[in-house]
Each structure stands twice: as structure tokens, then as C-alpha cells.
Amino acid sequence: MIDLRIERWRAWAPGIEEARDWAAWAAGDATVADDGQQPDCAFVPPMQRRRLSRLARIVMHAAWPLCADDEQLPFVFASRHGETTRTFAMLDEIGREAPLSPTQFGLSVHNAIAGQWSILRGQRGESVAIAGEADTFEHAVVEAAGLLADGAPAVIVAMAEERPAAAYDGWIDDVPFSHAVALRIVPAAAPGDGMRWRLSLHGDVAGASPATEPHALRFVRALHDGASLEHRWKTRRWTWHRLA
Numbered sequence: 001m002i003d004l005r006i007e008r009w010r011a012w013a014p015g016i017e018e019a020r021d022w023a024a025w026a027a028g029d030a031t032v033a034d035d036g037q038q039p040d041c042a043f044v045p046p047m048q049r050r051r052l053s054r055l056a057r058i059v060m061h062a063a064w065p066l067c068a069d070d071e072q073l074p075f076v077f078a079s080r081h082g083e084t085t086r087t088f089a090m091l092d093e094i095g096r097e098a099p100l101s102p103t104q105f106g107l108s109v110h111n112a113i114a115g116q117w118s119i120l121r122g123q124r125g126e127s128v129a130i131a132g133e134a135d136t137f138e139h140a141v142v143e144a145a146g147l148l149a150d151g152a153p154a155v156i157v158a159m160a161e162e163r164p165a166a167a168y169d170g171w172i173d174d175v176p177f178s179h180a181v182a183l184r185i186v187p188a189a190a191p192g193d194g195m196r197w198r199l200s201l202h203g204d205v206a207g208a209s210p211a212t213e214p215h216a217l218r219f220v221r222a223l224h225d226g227a228s229l230e231h232r233w234k235t236r237r238w239t240w241h242r243l244a
Contacts, residue, residue, distance in 0.1 A: 002145045002199045003188035003243065007154065011220055011226060012039060012165045013179040026224040034163045034177035048120055051103075053086055054178070055079070055162040056113045060120070063158040063182035067121065074126040074147045076157045077114040078140035082131060083107070084164040113160075125152075134174060136232040137181075137216040141199060144185045153190075158182045159216040174214055181216040188243070195223065196243040204237035 014037040016025050024030040038054045039061035052060065059077065067073050086108040093100055107116075111129035118127050127149060132139045137159045144155040160180035164172045188196050215231045215238075222229050222240060231238040 001182055002142065003196065004141070004145060004148070004199070005186050005188050005190060005192070005194045005196045006183050007186045007190075007192055007194040008066055008184040009182065009220075009223060010062045010066060011179065011181045012058055013177055016127075017061075022220060023224055026221045032177040032179075034115075044120060048116075052116065053083060053107065053108065055083055055085070055160060056107075056116055057183070058162065058178060058180040059113055059158045059160045060117070062109070062160070062180040063117070063156055064121075066182055066184040067123075069121075071154075072075050072123060072125050074128070074144075074152050074155045075114060075117050075123060076128045076130065076140050076143050076147070077117070078110070078130040078132075078136050078157065079110070079113075079161055079162060080133065080136045081161055081175065082110045083112070083162075084168060084172070085162055086207060088165045088167065097164070122181060133233060135231060135236060135238060136198065137214070137219065138238045141183075141185070144183075145199075148185065148187050154184055154186045156182065156184055161214065164232060165244045176213070178213070179217060181220055195226070198239075198241045198243055200239045202237045202239065204232055204235050 011022055013032050015032045016022055018034060038057045041049055041057045041060050047242050072214055086104055090100055090104060110131050114127040114129045128143055130136060130140050130143060140157050144157050147155045159181060161175045162178045226242050228241045
């Protein structure tokens with residue numbers, strides 16, 4: 001059981017960026033069409049911005065404002081699928097017997113975005129990259145709770161997925177559209193504003209059917225209505241309960 005407080009949060013999806021847009025989406029009044037849009041990330045210098053993939057831009061756009069320029073905070077990047085677009089492009093080059101770009105390879109590994117965050121922001125603290133199953137979001141929050149227990153005043157968590165190439169249809173079916181959910185998490189007892197939550201893990205011997213939405217997006221809905229919810233995956237049952 002973990003108690004924590006979400007001091008601030010931000011999210012991004014194509015056409016849904018502002019808080020009012022997410023409120024409309026959570027209420028069922030907005031739909032998302034993923035046509036390849038991406039944030040411009042104008043706050044990143046042009047030379048560095050050129051190296052950012054679409055997934056990296058999504059992460060930076062959502063998480064950047066949650067950390068002040070003079071703060072040194074741990075960063076947890078979480079993605080079940082990671083840089084599928086870069087990887088698919090390299091596989092295509094291999095199939096065509098074209099030379100591979102060392103830069104593209106280096107930026108395709110799962111911790112590349114966490115590394116870019118550290119470099120661009122001058123962060124010298126811990127950074128963690130997580131890839132799990134459909135409940136990667138909860139594992140990222142558990143990792144953040146561990147960093148808080150070690151003394152961090154706050155942790156930035158960024159959960160992001162990019163809609164993969166059509167070649168992955170039939171294998172990747174849990175990314176309805178590209179998105180990122182970024183949280184600034186602090187200890188539950190820390191002073192300040194924000195929702196307090198309790199995350200619990202229980203066994204689920206009956207198993208569970210696949211969720212209709214990614215867990216992080218379901219949690220965005222809970223952030224708007226304050227309702228408790230369950231995320232079930234295989235033999236794990238995660239319970240989010242809003243505290244007073």
C-alpha cells in the first residue's frame with residue numbers, strides 16, 4: 001500500500017493539450033484522431049530539438065513544466081512499447097541492406113528519452129526507464145514512491161506511448177492514440193495542494209480481460225472525477241483510492 005499526493009499533472013494527445021480539453025475528453029465530449037501531430041517543443045534549443053523523436057517531444061511537452069529550472073528531481077520514464085517508430089525504421093533499413101545510423105540506434109534504446117531529459121534540463125539526479133506490461137503505469141508510480149522514500153522531495157513520472165506503425169497491428173493493440181501523462185508526485189503528508197491517493201496491489205487469481213483503455217488514460221479520468229478505480233492485469237489487481 002502506497003500513499004502519495006499528485007501535486008500537479010499534465011497530459012498530451014493529438015488535439016488535446018489544455019486542462020479544459022482533457023476535462024471534455026474525460027467527460028466523453030471529445031475524441032482523438034491521431035494524424036501524426038506532435039508538440040513543437042519550442043523551449044528546447046533547435047539543435048537539440050532536431051534529435052527528439054515524436055515520442056520524446058510528447059514526453060518533454062507534458063513533463064517539462066512540472067519541474068522548475070532550478071530543481072533537481074528524480075525522473076521516471078515509463079513506456080510499454082518505447083521507440084517503436086525508430087525501431088521499425090531501422091528494421092526497414094536492415095531489410096533494404098541500407099547502413100544503420102549509430103545516432104538513430106542510440107536514440108532508440110529505452111532509456112534514451114530519460115537521458116535526453118537529463119541532458120536538456122541539466123538534471124544530475126536519478127533517472128529511471130521502465131518497460132513493463134499493460135500495468136507499466138502502476139510500476140512507474142511504485143518506482144516513484146521508492147524514490148520518495150529515499151528522501152526525494154518530489155518525483156516526475158512520465159508515461160508515454162506512440163501509436164505504432166501499421167505493421168504492428170495485431171501485435172500492439174493497447175495504444176489507441178499517441179499520448180503522455182506526466183505527474184509530479186510528492187509524499188502524501190507534504191504540505192500543499194493536489195489530490196492524495198492510495199495505491200494498493202492485490203492478487204487476482206481469476207485474471208482479467210484486457211482493459212478498454214491504457215491504464216494511464218483511465219487514471220486521467222479518475223483525476224477529473226475523483227473516483228476510485230481498479231486496474232486489473234493478469235494476476236495483478238491495482239486499486240487507486242482517493243483519500244480525503
